[in-house]
Amino acid sequence: MNEMPNLEQASAMTTSKISANNVQVYYGDTHAIRDVNIEIQPQSVTAFIGPSGCGKSTFLRTLNRMNDTIDICRVEGTITIDGEDIYNAKVDPVQLRAKVGMVFQKPNPFPKSIYDNVAYGPRIHGLARNKAELDDIVASSLQKAGLWEEAKDRLDEPGTGMSGGQQQRLCIARAIAVSPEVILMDEPCSALDPIATAKVEELIDELRENYTIVIVTHSMQQAARVSQRTAFFHMGVLVEEGPTEDIFTNPKDKRTQDYITGRFG
Amino acid sequence: MSEHTVSAYDQELTELAGKVAEMGGLAEKAFSDAVSSLVSQDLELAKVTIQKDERLDTLQQEVEVKLIEIIARRQPMGQDLREITAATRIANDLERIGDLAKNVAKRVIAIDSDLQSKKLAIGVEHMTELTLSQLKLVLDAYTRRDAEAARRVQEADAEVDAIYTSLFRELLTYMMEDPRVITQCVHLLFCAKNIERIGDHATNIAENVYYMVTGERLPEDRVKMDETTFSA
Numbered sequence: 001m002n003e004m005p006n007l008e009q010a011s012a013m014t015t016s017k018i019s020a021n022n023v024q025v026y027y028g029d030t031h032a033i034r035d036v037n038i039e040i041q042p043q044s045v046t047a048f049i050g051p052s053g054c055g056k057s058t059f060l061r062t063l064n065r066m067n068d069t070i071d072i073c074r075v076e077g078t079i080t081i082d083g084e085d086i087y088n089a090k091v092d093p094v095q096l097r098a099k100v101g102m103v104f105q106k107p108n109p110f111p112k113s114i115y116d117n118v119a120y121g122p123r124i125h126g127l128a129r130n131k132a133e134l135d136d137i138v139a140s141s142l143q144k145a146g147l148w149e150e151a152k153d154r155l156d157e158p159g160t161g162m163s164g165g166q167q168q169r170l171c172i173a174r175a176i177a178v179s180p181e182v183i184l185m186d187e188p189c190s191a192l193d194p195i196a197t198a199k200v201e202e203l204i205d206e207l208r209e210n211y212t213i214v215i216v217t218h219s220m221q222q223a224a225r226v227s228q229r230t231a232f233f234h235m236g237v238l239v240e241e242g243p244t245e246d247i248f249t250n251p252k253d254k255r256t257q258d259y260i261t262g263r264f265g
Numbered sequence: 266m267s268e269h270t271v272s273a274y275d276q277e278l279t280e281l282a283g284k285v286a287e288m289g290g291l292a293e294k295a296f297s298d299a300v301s302s303l304v305s306q307d308l309e310l311a312k313v314t315i316q317k318d319e320r321l322d323t324l325q326q327e328v329e330v331k332l333i334e335i336i337a338r339r340q341p342m343g344q345d346l347r348e349i350t351a352a353t354r355i356a357n358d359l360e361r362i363g364d365l366a367k368n369v370a371k372r373v374i375a376i377d378s379d380l381q382s383k384k385l386a387i388g389v390e391h392m393t394e395l396t397l398s399q400l401k402l403v404l405d406a407y408t409r410r411d412a413e414a415a416r417r418v419q420e421a422d423a424e425v426d427a428i429y430t431s432l433f434r435e436l437l438t439y440m441m442e443d444p445r446v447i448t449q450c451v452h453l454l455f456c457a458k459n460i461e462r463i464g465d466h467a468t469n470i471a472e473n474v475y476y477m478v479t480g481e482r483l484p485e486d487r488v489k490m491d492e493t494t495f496s497a
Contacts, residue, residue, distance in 0.1 A: 221340055249342075249343065250481075257343050257344055262269050262270050262274065263267050
């Protein structure tokens with residue numbers, strides 16, 4: 001019996017999609033993320049919650065090296081995806097970001113047609129040999145993003161002409177088009193109305209079958225609805241991580257308890 | 266526990282807990298009055314006890330309305346979620362305790378004569394004392410958020426069941442000895458069964474208090490001591 005936890009831990013280590021160990025993030029002199037350790041499971045949704053400025057978005061951005069674009073930002077510790085260190089000098093950040101796609105808070109389609117928005121990634125990564133293959137990728141990405149029926153007759157129209165919810169699903173289709181394995185979502189629904197939010201949440205639930213999804217959200221109800229595991233961040237520290245139902249019914253840490261029940265000072 | 270950022274939320278939770286506490290007091294009183302009226306054949310007290318049950322029913326409905334309102338408006342999580350689900354379940358148990366007490370009071374009116382033998386009442390009184398103290402302890406545990414006290418209440422329920430079993434046998438013996446007391450004894454037997462059920466509701470409350478405080482389920486490994494189902 002005593003050996004069980006070890007075995008469990010060992011199997012968790014081998015089945016994790018993403019593994020972060022002692023991750024520190026600094027913005028200049030500010031120590032924004034402290035000693036974060038987390039195992040993220042494949043084919044599941046992990047939600048990061050916490051008050052503004054707690055570091056959840058900063059940590060999310062370390063997972064596809066988006067912080068590289070900020071000069072004063074420094075990341076320490078190790079983050080591996082499928083056992084490979086993504087901060088290794090040999091890793092091409094552009095390739096990494098194709099494998100680890102991202103969807104942002106505000107829908108940000110390119111000022112191009114719906115078709116070109118989705119085709120953009122496959123083109124620059126050379127994923128299609130001809131127009132027919134590219135058409136297939138665009139169609140299947142839009143289908144996976146649940147946008148095909150609404151978009152198929154207006155592929156030449158600008159993506160920016162769609163509704164907010166459609167634009168966000170277009171951004172998800174754009175991320176899917178380069179065949180990522182992981183999709184990071186930074187508050188994907190905060191600019192959407194409840195119906196568009198429900199559609200995105202339904203989509204997240206479907207995508208979970210084929211992708212590893214990490215979502216940052218300010219809405220605890222959303223975290224409770226869409227995720228299998230939830231991680232609570234506070235002041236740059238990962239306070240608690242566990243099955244979503246446990247975090248929302250019986251959190252272990254007082255800080256988590258205070259946050260989810262709305263008692264934060 | 267510190268206060269919510271939204272103070273109206275605190276008020277709603279306090280109001281809910283207050284209603285449950287009021288129900289606890291009423292249920293306790295109804296139970297002890299019902300048994301007093303039985304032992305002393307006090308018809309007036311029995312009638313009053315029956316009338317007072319209405320207030321418990323009203324409060325239980327109010328608790329339910331409040332619960333739905335809080336869920337709709339606040340989407341409670343964690344401790345708050347456990348607290349309001351426990352409050353509603355406890356309110357249901359207390360409402361049932363009220364019904365069982367009312368049923369005892371109704372039997373006082375049905376018996377409408379002095380008990381043939383004081384002996385008959387002694388067992389019921391003893392059982393009542395124990396069950397009533399269980400109910401008091403568990404209601405205290407609820408107000409004090411005391412999981413350990415709740416756990417002890419759950420454990421002690423076996424004793425109530427054991428007394429019920431022996432009382433059942435005793436009443437059976439009286440009925441065999443003297444058929445004239447059968448009507449009274451059957452009423453007393455139902456009263457005893459009601460009291461035993463009140464004990465079960467106190468145990469349910471204990472389990473809910475434990476869950477509310479700790480977030481863990483109380484293991485239900487106690488041995489069922491009520492053997493009447495097998496001996497009957």
